[in-house]
Amino acid sequence: MGWTDEHGRRLTDYDRPSVAVDVALLTLDAGGRLAVVVHERTGAHARGLPALPGTFLHVDGAETLRDAALRALRDKVGVTGREPEQLRVFDDPARDPRGRVLSVAHVDLVGHDRIEGTTGVLAPVEDGTLPYPLAYDHDLVVAHALRWARDRYAAAPDPAGLAGGEFTLLELQGVHEAVEGRRLQKDTFRRRVADGLVETGHVRAGTVGKPARTFRRR
Amino acid sequence: MGWTDEHGRRLTDYDRPSVAVDVALLTLDAGGRLAVVVHERTGAHARGLPALPGTFLHVDGAETLRDAALRALRDKVGVTGREPEQLRVFDDPARDPRGRVLSVAHVDLVGHDRIEGTTGVLAPVEDGTLPYPLAYDHDLVVAHALRWARDRYAAAPDPAGLAGGEFTLLELQGVHEAVEGRRLQKDTFRRRVADGLVETGHVRAGTVGKPARTFRRR
DNA sequence: TCAATAGTGTCTCTGAGACATTATCTG
């Protein structure tokens, strides 16, 4: 790399920060409540508060941020096949006691079924706050992720597919209530999402009351 | 820095990327059209296409991304007193031929008066495209910045204050048409912004026709 | 039959969009 800048120096003559990625992976717990996947750090070299799955960007090998985020999900909580989205960079110089570490926060939403059997731990996100603090500035990351998810769910019916492939309107409404963090009115909700749904022709039978029709996302 | 990770290594044992900030500073040119501030790079060590004002993050001294963005604006185009906002990270491994450089793109909107007399050059952003290509992936940055600006201007009247402190509704409409990139209907526009404005009590006199009342943002 | 859940008709309110009209200035 023989390039020099306006002062005649090479890139590597300057001090560089470490760059990490952290992923706020949101999901619903068994009770249908919004939660974020964290991992307990119990090793000899990494103890302390639970943290979001994260890792350092591997510069050798030209890894992208997206690939690093996928690697963190796989290695830290055993989740694969996701498509995390960039949220923002957290750059408080004091955010990591080990040195100057920028964190490129990512966010994704995943169905509960993809979490089961993994090493991830669910931390409920009750009205925007966690039951215990997270490591580094990860509480802040979760707060941003939550706003991102709410914006997306306000704009389209279940964009992440948390309700699964086929669902009744009431099931879909439950997912939206969990993510958006507020109760919704069923008739208003139905009309809001109707355009984005296709009827499957099936019904959800075997319950008390009138069986509900099921839908797919368009 | 004695901290070690789960593999017993220090942070600085890993290869780290260079981190740059680039700022898409949007403004209106003399004709009231949307433009982005670029600078020509004519030095011996940096020739080529015009680029957005940018710089490398200074890790020594614990510089934040925001401070680096402000420094880039001051040193590269002579603009001060702004509040750039983070847009996203561009991380294509091939985006900079000098090596692995992540760019944290920022965006800001500034009144034309703050650009006059600076070393910046205005590149018009005609319906989202530039008249000539920019260095690196800066065309992509501008495209994202434009979307950001349009979203903000769709939500509130002139959030960046491009119209100045006191303006007529038609002047405000001209600013919004330039940023949003479409013609607006005056009566619809007036009602849309009315809530966010306060009447000054003055009128814009000395023109032909009925003098217009002037407003301030609330 | 009743209890429970699903689904819809309809009313109000708000805001965008558009057309046409009225108001007030300069020359």
Next chain:
DNA sequence: CAGATAATGTCTCAGAGACACTATTGA
């Protein structure tokens, strides 16, 4: 006065929100 620009009355349409009613099932 004419011409130009400012400002607004009013109509339509669409969507959110809410209430109440009807529909269909199991027990």
